[in-house]
Amino acid sequence: MADVAVGVFSYNGHLAKAHRLSARDLGPSLVGLDAIVSSLLRMLETQTVQRKKPRDSSLLLTVSEPREGSFELPWIAQVAPGLLPLLPHFTDAIQASLVEHFVNYVMLWFGGRRREANIEMDRMIDLLEASQKRSYDDRQAEREAFYTDRQRERDNIHQLLHGQALALHGQAKLAVTPIGRSASSFSTHRADLGDNPLVDEATADAIRAKEELIVSDVLTMEFRVEGLRDQRRLMYVYDPEDAEGIRVFPVVIADPEFDQMRNPYKRSYADGLKIALTGKTTRTIDGPIKTFHAISAIVVEP
16 A cells, blocks of 8 residues: 655635636646656656656645635645655655655746755755664664765755756646736645745746746835836836836736725826835846836835
8 A cells, every 4th residue: 555645735816816726727737746746756766867757647636625815736645665765764744745845946946046945955855864864773884874974865865856856847837837827826835834935926937937037035126117008917117227227127016906996006107106116026147137026016205
């Protein structure tokens, strides 16, 4: 009988607020998540990077009971016993945590948030290392070898996990299909992981981009407004970093206040006033801002 790990993947905001997602968006996301999890487990089984999606799925996904503000997908990863030589004591809890951290790592790495991705990598390696150590506690020779070669083992695990993640860019793009359309964000939701990262629209755009982008932390910047496209929830602003003051880039408005009749975005455009936007930027490495993803705004009074 196979061991099982359980958890929840959650899409939040937009249609997901009413516990719904577009079928066109949900289908690709399930394919992507299944491939990410199945590839991780098969990689651990074989200790080799999986370049192609495993033929047999390791993941079962079901739709949960409605929960306020989200569309949740409880998952069960089935792992055949004895197939994980890297982890003799691979408990269900470790399986679940490892899956969550790995999904986060893939999303954050390709989503331009490398610093946060590296935190997820360290957590995965710590989990695997602790499990391996426990399996050697009653065998002195192996325990001594473990401590002698600890850094080499960590490097080997890092190489495996990172190599597997790099093979999954296409699957990450599928997994974030609903974000920006049917949903505003994705998370590997666990009640005991309060610092669980959120894959927001800025991160999803970076995952989908053809070029490598960097996503900033949340910040506030002031802009002069060039234009507003109500139907597309886009604002165009002048780049404050441009010395000539003529470069324009788009602002993607994720702020629910935009749906109100009189909001800061429409007022700043109509009245010709500056606007202070809070959100995240995406930009190329050492390059100019490509997009600003706004989550709130205030009009800068003259």
